[in-house]
Amino acid sequence: MSVNTLNSASLKADFPLLGRQVHGKPIVYLDSAATSQKPRAVLEAMTTYYDDYNANVHRGAYLIAEQSTTEMELARQKVQHFIGAPAQEEIIFTKNATEALNLVVNSWGRSNLQPGDAVLLSLLEHHSNIVPWHILAKERDLELRWISVGDDGHLDLSNLDKLLDGVKVVGISAMSNVLGTVVPVRAIADAAHERGAVVVCDACQLVPHRACDVIELGVDFLAFSGHKMCGPTGIGVLWGRRELLEEMPPFLGGGEMILDVSTEGFLPNELPWKFEAGTPPIAETIGLGAAVDYLTDIGMEAIADHEESLTAYALKTLEDRLGESIVIHGAAHPRGGTISFAYRDIHPHDISQILDQHGICVRAGHHCAKPLMRHLGVTATARASLYLYNTESDIDCLAYALNETAAFF
């Protein structure tokens, strides 16, 4: 473990919501894979924007408009450095990761994929990295192929070479939001690149939890959401390699994304604005910048270490206290702090309902990964997911309350 360990119990004080009670019990928030809580610093950055310099960006010559533009572009640089992107022009702000992925599929996909071309996805993918491909596949007559998942919750890469044959683009999640699987993105990206395929990485669960460097990952596009990384709702990020972004046609059309418009046609703006049509989520971008600062100050290594050891503690505790009555779905090491499980034969929805009475928040459902659920042979799982502010005591509460659940059914 790193020397720089977290004191999560005291970190909780940074998050106003974590001080509240639910049904008379202190809240135990274990649903950060769905959305994280927000530290005070992020909320303050947005309040300061609204109270002090709220103005539309890139448009006004007056002071507060200059300030909002400067702060928004500063946030872009923070995000750039956070993921090791070579240039700020490569950082495109969207409303969420889903829009970011749809942008790639629509802009890059429509201009590069022809009938018969193959797209390779993994069974770990979230619907956001599946449905846009389904839509384009139907329109363009593309073939979708799937990397399967083994019993250990990891991708089965034994036949990767064969799967890649004729593939133009690979869509790959860097960390499963169901099983916690850490995916060997670099190896897949290298193999894909050998075949000339482009690699689109869904990093929604990676960027909030691990130090992340797009060059080291070796991918061509990276998508993630602000709300899962201590940032506000309404903001997502697409990073792409400049050469690819330059060649791509615009996706959404409107203000900001143009150089010139006439009744005859239009000239698109430069990167990154070419892909940012309309008034951007200004406060949200600034909030995301503050979230990046917050995470950077704490240190992504320390966060990863903390989650690693807390995950180990959780797996052990659940097994020790609940024995055979709990089944943890995947994944073997390396894995993140997202733990999907079945408990007795109680439906996840009912588990979550009863845990709620103890102040415990866990997700129950298909986690927007139905192909994976089908593969696992379940319709739903219960899922506890950890973040920097979770403690061993949170895990103890979960184990205790799960035990109580059994009494009901």
Place this chain on the structure above:
Amino acid sequence: MSVNTLNSASLKADFPLLGRQVHGKPIVYLDSAATSQKPRAVLEAMTTYYDDYNANVHRGAYLIAEQSTTEMELARQKVQHFIGAPAQEEIIFTKNATEALNLVVNSWGRSNLQPGDAVLLSLLEHHSNIVPWHILAKERDLELRWISVGDDGHLDLSNLDKLLDGVKVVGISAMSNVLGTVVPVRAIADAAHERGAVVVCDACQLVPHRACDVIELGVDFLAFSGHKMCGPTGIGVLWGRRELLEEMPPFLGGGEMILDVSTEGFLPNELPWKFEAGTPPIAETIGLGAAVDYLTDIGMEAIADHEESLTAYALKTLEDRLGESIVIHGAAHPRGGTISFAYRDIHPHDISQILDQHGICVRAGHHCAKPLMRHLGVTATARASLYLYNTESDIDCLAYALNETAAFF
């Protein structure tokens, strides 16, 4: 004038930003057509969300997830009633008006327009209601036609019947963001419907300033942005008639918008979620709901009356004090409180820069309406735009400072 007149001077106290100083002078914010300031109530609604019940919507069975879902859907109902929409399923949340318009063009447009079909737009349109059509027109070989603008700043509808011949869809702004023109949307919509065309209305400048009823407007789609109506950034609205929305294919693909997903394909969700892919802008939706409450409490009639009389005051004051040195571009009555002007031969950018030294915020530029600017024969205008919190004193400051500007050049 309505009995229920506003006391804008005291309303200013609701808006934290309007209490600040710029360059040592009290701020005079005259750029609400770009984005409005936000009342405390809106910021508080969002802070309460983040501090008390931040959780992803439509997903969790735990208390705070239920609460966030309930509040988000409540905001949808508020917006529904605010614009007189028949059903809450017809209210689709987007990131801004631009996305809303792109949704219509991509989903309705792609499934209904064939090569050779004509699209009728007006020269008053904002780039958001032009560029998406340009993109589709190029892809589908559509013909774009234009309703022209007369010297009075109003649409030239004399040849509307001829223009409508063969037109499948009309894209029309309800109020110009450059000239303030109030467009006779109902008459255009009725004529369009007689020809079987569908009407897409850009109501970005209407909804914040006038009581608005989609049935009375008689349109098929209505798009607007939260940030121009006292709401936060990062949220927009598309309203559409249910029959049309039901038939339309999804636009963005991902979580929330599906009923089922497999490796073979997917089933889209019901309205409105079919069009809301990914984690929505939750806090922003709730903030927009609070903005609707705020505007409703004050009363849209009172706001419209206030703007009407303040606009008259502004036009008179500028003329009285600046005489021939100021040229107001369009529009004759009926018009809203957006005043574009030229002052001497000073470039708008320079005007705005010098006004800023007096604490006055006005826009300078093409206002994302370059086809209109070309038609007016200018590359840029200065624009002062009014809202409920503006006062006669704000106008007096503007007139005074404009006079000072002349000294510089």
Place this chain on the structure above:
Amino acid sequence: MSGLEDLYREIILDHYRTPRNRGEMECPPAHRGEGFNPLCGDDVVLYILADGDTIADVKISGNGCSISQASASMMSTAIKGKTFADAKAINKAFKKSLSLSEEEEGEADSAEEAETNEDNSVDLGDLQALQGVMKFPVRIKCATLGWNVLSESLEKLNLD
């Protein structure tokens, strides 16, 4: 455990543990309908074997939480042997007991609405136990999942 007992009434847990009319039927002659809860992936499959305009037999399959499966099981006992019209009335009465109108589930014919409103007196019996879900808005979707499939199935059967 405030309210939790209201949700998990004994009769509900009984139907969950021992679901009635569980199974599948050959289609045709039976009619098959299916509904998903998009939020949690639960599904209810409803088989109806019609005899004229009577529900001669009914079977339920699918997977889901205690509420969705118990509600579907209770529904099956409530509609078995009933005419389409009676089943429709029960459906309406049940949704009304959860403060939902059929309208919210689709386009209602308001004339018909007014008419049916009169025989308000459908006896919900055990189904009343499901009213506890009203305190748990997210679970309302679970409770109504099977009933929405019933609405759709009856509509289709009426067309045949």
Place this chain on the structure above:
Amino acid sequence: MSGLEDLYREIILDHYRTPRNRGEMECPPAHRGEGFNPLCGDDVVLYILADGDTIADVKISGNGCSISQASASMMSTAIKGKTFADAKAINKAFKKSLSLSEEEEGEADSAEEAETNEDNSVDLGDLQALQGVMKFPVRIKCATLGWNVLSESLEKLNLD
């Protein structure tokens, strides 16, 4: 009026009121480049008549604010009669004086960069007056509009 005098120096206003080298040229033989400021719609059109690798003549047209037009006018006097290489060096020195590196404007060859950094001693003369825009970040785009057209034009001319 803090800072405003820094922005609107007399020399700038002079170039704005009396722009130098204003006009158009026939193309070819001249080369024409155009740049937009997407934010305000301003544009600068730059005509360069080359003689070998020397800028024999230059004309400016287009519309815009005092800063964009004055800056283009000042640029025209600075580059007229200079070699492409000299013009490039002036461009770089000017951008550097606004704390911008050429890199930010496009892909720079870092070897070349290092080389050019040595002849730091380009005398900006009147152009120094434009440094006042640094206090007004939005106006930097106005000040550099013509210079970005120059970069592009020189690149194209070098290829010919």
